[in-house]
Amino acid sequence: MFKTVAVPLALMGVFSFAHADEGQWQPYQLPQLKSELKRIGINMPAEKLADLNKHPMSAMVSLGGCSAAFVSSTGLVVTNHHCAYGAIQRNSTAEKNYIANGFLARGMAEELPAGPDARMYITDKVDNVTEQVMKGINAGMSGKARNEHVENRIKQLIAECEQDKAYRCSVPSFHRGLEYYRIRQLMIRDVRLAYAPSDKIGNFGGEVDNFEWPRHTGDYAFLRAYVGKDGRPADPSSENVPYQSKDFLVVSAQGLKNGDPILLAGYPGRTSRYKLPAEIRFARDVSFPAKVAESRADLAVIAAATQGNAGAGVRYASVVKGINNGLKKTEGLLDGFARKDIAAIKDAQDAEFRLWFAQHGSNKNLLKELDAVIAADMAMSDEEFAWNVASTSELLKSARTLYRLAVESEKPDAERHTGYQQRDMTIIAGKLNRLEQSYLPNVDQARFTAALQRYNQLPVKTHPQGLDVLLPTPESVAGLYQHSTLGETAKRLAWMSKDRKAFEQSDDAFIRLAVKLHDAGMSLENRRKELDGNLERVIPQYMQVVIEWKKSQGKPVYPDANSTLRVTYGTVAPYSPRDGISKGPFTTVEGIVEKHTGKSPFNMQDSLLTAVKEKRYGVFKDSVLQTVPVNFLSTADTTGGNSGSAVLNKNGELVGLNFDSTYESITKDWYFDTAITRAIHVDIRYMLWVMKEVDHADNLLKEMTVKYPAK
Template identity: 80%
Template sequence: MGTAILPPVCFTSLETNLFKVITLTLAVAGAVSSAHADEGQWQPHQLPQLKSELKRIGITIPAEKLADLSKHPLNTMVSLGGCSASFVSNSGLAVTNHHCAYKAIQRNSTAEKNYISEGFLARTKAEELPAGPDAHMYITDKVENVTDQVLKGLTAGMSGRARHEQVENRIKALIADCEQDKAYRCSVPSFHRGLEYYRIRQMMIRDVRLVYAPSDKIGNFGGEVDNFEWPRHTGDYSFLRAYVGKDGRPADPSAENIPYQSKDFLVVSAQGLKNGDPILLAGYPGRTSRYKLPAEIRFARDRSYPAKVAESKADIAVIQAASEGNKTAEVRYASVVKGINNGLKKTEGLLAGFARKDLAAIKDGQDADFRAWYKQHGDNKALLSELDAVIASDMALSEQETAWTIIHTGEMLKSARTLYRVAIESEKPDVERHADYQQRELSFIAGRLNRLEQSYLPNVDQARFTAALQRYNKLPEQAHPPGLDALLPAPESVVSLYQQSQLGNTATRLGWLNKNRAAFDASDDAFIRLAIKLHEIDMALENQRKEVDGNLERIIPQYMQAVIAWKKSIGKPVYPDANSTLRVTYGTVAPYTPRDGISKGPFTTVEGILEKDTGKAPFEAPVNLLASIKDKHYGIFKDKVLNSVPVNFLSTADTTGGNSGSAVLNKNGELVGLNFDSTYESITKDWYFDSAITRAIHVDIRYMLWVMSEVDHADNVLKEMTIKYPAK
């Protein structure tokens, strides 16, 4: 299928006033009060519009305070760049999920000293371990609307690529201005699919250390079998600490650094929750697709998701076969496999959800209603046909991009391509470089290249690359990027590439970051030679993507502005899709009925661990934990209603990937749990929020505190936190 290039169209009043829409969007948010549902991943500045909803469920924190980034509780929230966390002391101690700290745990583990299975506890700050060169904490302190600066003056006659590059250049300029103080990392993400842009400033802490993580027999109890399932009995928590220079500013990792003095921190409440209690949840959700069209749902359901499942399963099988009997390989690839498995189960859950409820048909009905409304109220009569065409071009290109991704399954080709692109981009002034290869990105690139030392073995990587080439060769011809096939090595020749490359050596790999393009052109390293051969294909795909994205960025915002106006007219909530920025959601502790005759939730207890324990992974609990359960050493952590220690609980909060580690707060803003998962029936909430069955899964803070006190004796960590215990 070819890529459709749309002709320029005349701007309507919708697009001419695009940068003025924030007033409309905020006004629409106020309409949520009539919705009486817990749907929505809200930008902090929208929260004052939700006063009636927050009051309805019982939240006592004033909405204006809740919306203020400089005040408790939002000033305690932290992004880990893919997960969320929160400060729980004024000395930079942050709590997050076990699976969010998994790379740090795995990085410090060996076959002889395996902190994954044994757990880790630093009794003193001097014993805390480096989380790794790619571990960072981001603290959001400023958000400003820059829609005008990004969009004003764009003309109708621009090609998609020209438009996209103009937007990119403006965003780079806004970021460069924001990052004059090197303590900060700035970004300019779009909201409502390009309708609005906000510049977000975050303090970036570069020295992060592992403080405490329970054994994965607690932190990952149930493993992939229980992933996305309920009932659940997983103690998915860990503690990290942020370190800064002696001047209190972010600094590179150093033994001279001191703990970060956080402006505020969360008080931990062990007083517990009960069914029906309100909760708030704050964090950095990754991506949702609530405003996608029916055609985009069908593409995901019928093509892209099944392909992703097949690819993930194949890659996991290759890694496991190549690692069999090798303890070092099992440790080094533990985090890689865990990440692939998590994505696999989520994608399988999405497909199961699509099969259980025809979301495309639901969206068909909504789309028909919208189009009927737009026919009466819309200004640009050509908008919907243009929208359909640009969505089709996006889907066509994505199949070739998927094929391109498959051939980069191995780390050596991926590293070589990254290094070569750095050399090419470094020849340009920094402002003219691709955003991913500007000077500000080089330390992150170096961190990823460095980390391979703990997650790479030549024989495993060779097996992955060989199998990936074999899978690529079986793809339909139309999915192959033009010209690529002739440049790829035959699967049987892969072994020679590894024999003729030194990129597997960390020092050699990092050394290439400082070399110019001429050095690459003169190199006889097999993977560098392959990366050079593939560069033109890479650029062709990138330029096609710019053309398609530029057309999307022109058409989709017009569509979204119309959707917002339509939703306002029918009293529906309006919030932007998740995009890894700070959001607040709310809900209540609640059970659910996944199917007729079955009711689940909302709490599990430690007795369930006894019932599930088999003595073998993934249902192997630590011996001392089992003994404490059998002896009922529950102390003050026993819930009087449950007559046991609660482990996990459900809520109606609207969450997604990236919310892992998000703080779950009670009505007073005190920490009562950590978000870590969703029920299997909820996975399709990325596309459609169904309040009847959508449930988030949280670790109950009482279980965390009980394990820390009774099992792991993490007394120093407990002492550092401020904890409100229940009355005796």
């Protein structure tokens, strides 16, 4: 059963003052938000929402980077099309292109494997373990010793939690290291693709419309969880059976209207709401511009290397989509920083805080220590960025992972570095296996060659110490690929069982390079541990007083997103991005017809255009709009990782799927502006309409429990 977690003293009394729709709340915090939920019209009891073993929280799923939800008792899960894109791409070929044509399994026997590294995670227990993690820490510890102590305590807590191998456990920090919670999740290892519309629907508008509004994208897909005949998670097998999900969401086709309340539950990735002004300026002026330039350059290399080769384009479709999504978001952040001086806003807040701290703070050296560790963190981030540029090769990454595994395997399992324990073997194998569908030697070679050229152009002060003399020259890269067999899946996987000596005696070019780079990589990692330990000592003290300061102002206090289950709330609402312009909150299928050009990314399939022309809307026609809504806006607080998150109406029924934010909202990861922050959702009526009128996915419609409007 879900364990009730005590609310930290620093947070008591804060929640009744929460305002607007800002906040990515831990489920246990929701009872303190009763008045807010009642204010917007949510009917579900807050205590029920806080219980992970009760509806609707027990239906929520993490895909390890995206969110999803069960919609049937036989393990059927709905998420975004772009979250299932890897599974779609993995099963596609130039001749059988499920990206372009869509895929529908008419029965469970036709469902396709989502991939060796595909997982579903169902959170069922959360414990506050701050005291256990911090036990034994003393003021005399070095940063590295402190960091390793915390890591070892976390590994012990995880090992205790994973006595039952059906579960995957983690101990993330909250409030930048002030608190630690142990999260227990059932881990489903056999995931299959059940249905995905054509990308003409699932990615209509492509990168042109990404983060834009108005939007007309049917960003949805269905996966299914499978387990062994005993009902427990098992490796993929034809003998497995559909997972019997103890809870699932009722799908409501009754729709929403402007001003209606919504709840949104999912696994948001990372936000930076508590960053200092200096950190914002570093992101704005240094790290984000460098990231944008690097992404653009890498995309250009991939495009040139795959040009004219349809098969290569399919293989790298998922890679390109991922880079493009990150690029558009980072560009949006930079535009947002240019449009609104968030650093200046933070300056004012920071000055106010420091004035308050001078009167109320006890550790007068805290802010000086804080500024010093933040400066060191930014400097090391430059080196880590340079290292990542120099490592832009899938074969090199694989070789380094394999050699590190051999080195760590010499230690007792409990002493291995996180990510290289026995519990991680299937994940490592899955990543190595995945290259079979997303790697071509000529493309990888082109990416590595160009990346080394870019690395050589970075400021020398950002080059990690000792790395330059170890790297190959751009001119010698071709020889590495000619003298390596790591591009072959079976041979790549075989290295998982070899010892350190075998690596050090190998004549495989990439294995030899990985061995040569190992000490330099460990030096950088150990420096990072020292710095992280110092951050873990100083930042929590800072966050404690920030919370007290915010509490004194009656402002909401919630931890930054960290890929754990969160709930946010809001209302369906339009917005004004600039003077004289109002947008939203709904788009309709007529807008698809208007955007359709017959050319990608605005090329809609004929069957859908015909259904709109003939107005075959049926029960999915909105009574106000007099047509089928496609996407809608809400004021919910979301970020990356919330893709696929269930959007619920006031009764807890599924009415939409989160998939994006407006371009003006991207800076919400750093600063939540209530006036313009809007999340973009697929209206579930559009999904149901496409399933019925266009793709004829009648088997899945029958499997789900759909509540239709009264006739």
